[in-house]
Amino acid sequence: MKLAILSRNASLYSTRRLVEAARLRGHSVRVLDPLRCYMRIAPEGFAMRYKGRPAAGYDAVIPRIGASITRYASAVLRQFELMGCYTPNPSDAILRARDKLRAHQLLAAQGIGLPATVFGDNPDDTADLLSLLGPPPHVVKLSEGTQGAGVMLTEKLSASRAVVETLRGLYANFLVQEFVAEAGGADLRCFVVGDRVVAAMRRQAAEGEFRSNLHRGGEGSPAEASAEEQAVAVRSARALGLGVAGVDLIRSVRGPLVLEVNSTPGLEGVETACRVDVAGAIIDHVDSQYSLYKTMG
Numbered sequence: 696m697k698l699a700i701l702s703r704n705a706s707l708y709s710t711r712r713l714v715e716a717a718r719l720r721g722h723s724v725r726v727l728d729p730l731r732c733y734m735r736i737a738p739e740g741f742a743m744r745y746k747g748r749p750a751a752g753y754d755a756v757i758p759r760i761g762a763s764i765t766r767y768a769s770a771v772l773r774q775f776e777l778m779g780c781y782t783p784n785p786s787d788a789i790l791r792a793r794d795k796l797r798a799h800q801l802l803a804a805q806g807i808g809l810p811a812t813v814f815g816d817n818p819d820d821t822a823d824l825l826s827l828l829g830p831p832p833h834v835v836k837l838s839e840g841t842q843g844a845g846v847m848l849t850e851k852l853s854a855s856r857a858v859v860e861t862l863r864g865l866y867a868n869f870l871v872q873e874f875v876a877e878a879g880g881a882d883l884r885c886f887v888v889g890d891r892v893v894a895a896m897r898r899q900a901a902e903g904e905f906r907s908n909l910h911r912g913g914e915g916s917p918a919e920a921s922a923e924e925q926a927v928a929v930r931s932a933r934a935l936g937l938g939v940a941g942v943d944l945i946r947s948v949r950g951p952l953v954l955e956v957n958s959t960p961g962l963e964g965v966e967t968a969c970r971v972d973v974a975g976a977i978i979d980h981v982d983s984q985y986s987l988y989k990t991m992g
């Protein structure tokens with residue numbers, strides 16, 4: 696296969712590992728900075744250029760797209776798709792996953808468990824909106840937050856209301872959820888490749904913290920995902936159309952609840968904690984899916 700990896704930086708751990716795994720399997724691979732890709736869009740054909748030269752002839756493209764460049768990079772990826780390249784994570788799937796409200800709706804529509812979630816637009820509706828959720832504690836999340844920043848726990852209704860009003864004043868998008876206390880500050884990152892969970896990592900929040908993000912002092916350790924958790928993770932990725940995904944679950948009394956489906960999950964944390972060759976699994980998956988894609992035309 697001739698592979699391209701869309702990534703801002705070839706020296707990032709995940710990008711390096713994918714390059715290494717591809718070369719080890721005899722594929723040709725090149726890292727393309729999506730922000731240096733530019734394109735011509737015309738009914739008679741799609742062309743891609745990269746630093747003054749054509750970027751063509753790739754069999755498959757693996758996107759590693761950071762949240763801040765979602766819009767442009769997904770257009771670049773779509774152009775590759777229109778040029779006939781296979782990708783495990785199509786541009787539309789990435790856009791579905793990046794939009795939290797949309798992702799929650801699509802997951803719930805498949806019957807996948809989520810913490811009860813509300814969102815609304817008008818401040819006049821805040822009281823009724825919160826009443827849809829049941830009593831506090833609540834978790835208020837900024838739509839644009841990552842790594843635990845912008846995730847707040849409110850213990851009282853007056854606090855929920857105050858936080859919501861503050862966020863509205865800042866024109867921030869957010870959603871409010873029930874707080875799943877029995878998760879005990881832990882979540883489970885299930886790394887999905889194709890139709891299986893290739894590695895699972897438990898992240899435990901630091902003492903006195905409910906957010907398990909590694910950036911907030913959480914600690915990762917290898918974990919065994921139950922058959923039910925694996926099935927939920929695989930169904931979540933599929934519901935959004937992702938072949939590669941990091942699905943974050945919390946363990947609740949009513950079973951696994953999905954917090955997030957990440958379309959560009961990092962490899963360093965899981966590979967280090969679980970000692971699994973996740974990069975190799977991704978390349979093998981792309982290889983087998985590309986063969987299918989080619990024979991189906």
Ligand SMILES: Nc1ncnc2c1ncn2[C@@H]1O[C@H](COP(=O)(O)OP(=O)(O)OP(=O)(O)O)[C@@H](O)[C@H]1O
Pocket residue numbers: 810834836840841842843844845846872873874875876878880881882900905906907908943945954955
């Ligand atoms: N409803 C909830 N109940 C209990 N704990 C929660 C809930 N939502 C989030 N948490 C905890 O807070 C952490 C951060 O929340 P979340 O993953 O939703 O936001 P993020 O990591 O900032 O953003 P993202 O994962 O979408 O990039 C979770 O990993 C989990 O430990």
Ligand SMILES: [Mg+2]
Pocket residue numbers: 842843908943955
């Ligand atoms: Mg998270």
